[in-house]
Amino acid sequence: MSNFPIYTYKELPDEEFPFKIEIRTPLTMNRIQHAHEHLQLCYMMSGSCLHWAAGQQYVLTKGDLFSIPPFQEHQLGPRKSMDFIMIQVDFMPHAVNESFRDLAQMQTFVDFAYIRPLVSEADLMPKMALPPPTQSVVESLLNVILTEWKEQEEGYKLAIKAELLKLLVITGRQYTRYSQTQSQHERQKVMLHREAFYEAISYMEKCYNEDLHLEDMAVKALMAPSYFSNMLRVVRGKSYIELLSSIRIQASMELLGGTDLNVTEIAARVGYNHISHFNRTFKKHTGVTPGDFRKHHT
Structure with missing residues (x-):
């Protein structure tokens, strides 16, 4: 501390x-x-x-x-x-x-x-x-x-x-x-840190179904956890938790509309271990339950 x-x-x-x-x-x-x-x-x-x-x-x-x-x-x-x-x-x-x-x-x-x-x-x-x-x-x-x-x-x-x-x-x-x-070395270091930051975001977008933690993503971004989350607010307008939830919910919407998987299976596929947590997060982002979303988008 x-x-x-x-x-x-x-x-x-x-x-x-x-x-x-x-x-x-x-x-x-x-x-x-x-x-x-x-x-x-x-x-x-x-x-x-x-x-x-x-x-x-x-x-x-x-x-x-x-x-x-x-x-x-x-x-x-x-x-x-x-x-x-x-x-x-x-x-x-x-x-x-x-x-x-x-x-x-x-x-x-x-x-x-x-x-x-x-x-x-x-x-x-x-x-x-x-x-x-x-x-x-x-x-x-x-x-x-x-x-x-x-x-x-x-x-x-x-x-x-x-x-x-x-x-x-x-x-x-x-x-x-x-x-x-500035020296070529310093310019390269700035570029390296910028690329590491965007690579961490790309990893979140591709591997959202994994058990992702802020600390691990911050290491990929070469930043402290609090700083990484703040940078996400700057570039994406969302904190780490908000961005990860948004990515996962978007993926679940695609699965609800394009597959016959049940809600529990979809929740697990997008990284939620508890169906109740998935349902709450989904409704917070979309305004409807996963079941209601599927009814209107099938």
């Missing part, structure tokens, strides 16, 4: 719109080591501060954009007597898009925010020093978001989503340029 607090996204002000933006200074920063379930993007507006993550210390300066992925312990600290202003954006993927499908296709952003922190050795944090023209664009976007968040006029959530999407697109494009300067 970790000995530092882990903040859940439900602690954000609006559970239906899990988003928050704050200005951090030496007086308002969180000085304790912590982690959170949501994604955090931070941008240094001015000055310099220290950042600790996974036991290593980094210096952040004006123009740095960096990501704090879910469940990564970290801590901010002042740099001697230097002052700083940092914009901190906290959000869950569905705050941007309910399904997040569109954003999940932005592979460079996903690599920057979720994948690279797992694999980088020399520079753990995916920090990018933005060039001056990009700094101006990012600062303008952040100021618009800050204003919308503060005033909360009609339509402010939609306005924030629009600006946040722009920010993520810029982040992805900038990371593409940034990654071109």
Whole structure:
């Protein structure tokens, strides 16, 4: 068990719109080591501060954009007597898009925010020093978001989503340029972790009838279990249990409509050892019992 607090996204002000933006200074920063379930993007507006993550210390300066992925312990600290202003954006993927499908296709952003922190050795944090023209664009976007968040006029959530999407697109494009300067070894490691993640999903889709456990699938994905489940929310919009249930129920629907197998046999074929559990899960996903589904789809 970790000995530092882990903040859940439900602690954000609006559970239906899990988003928050704050200005951090030496007086308002969180000085304790912590982690959170949501994604955090931070941008240094001015000055310099220290950042600790996974036991290593980094210096952040004006123009740095960096990501704090879910469940990564970290801590901010002042740099001697230097002052700083940092914009901190906290959000869950569905705050941007309910399904997040569109954003999940932005592979460079996903690599920057979720994948690279797992694999980088020399520079753990995916920090990018933005060039001056990009700094101006990012600062303008952040100021618009800050204003919308503060005033909360009609339509402010939609306005924030629009600006946040722009920010993520810029982040992805900038990371593409940034990654071109990285070593071939590091690029290969990022690709390896990404491929392992998708291979784990493919295994779930093909071997859903097996007794699959989150811990085992996370090993295939080269991720910690909690992180793997969170990544599934990003890419597929479902947690591990939700995705596995969805795959199994889809397979059972095909068997109910296309075979003469009885419900108990079908439940066993798709990975359910208890018929009562299968019936409950099936009705939760489809709104009807397996028997009623078969009557209407035979």
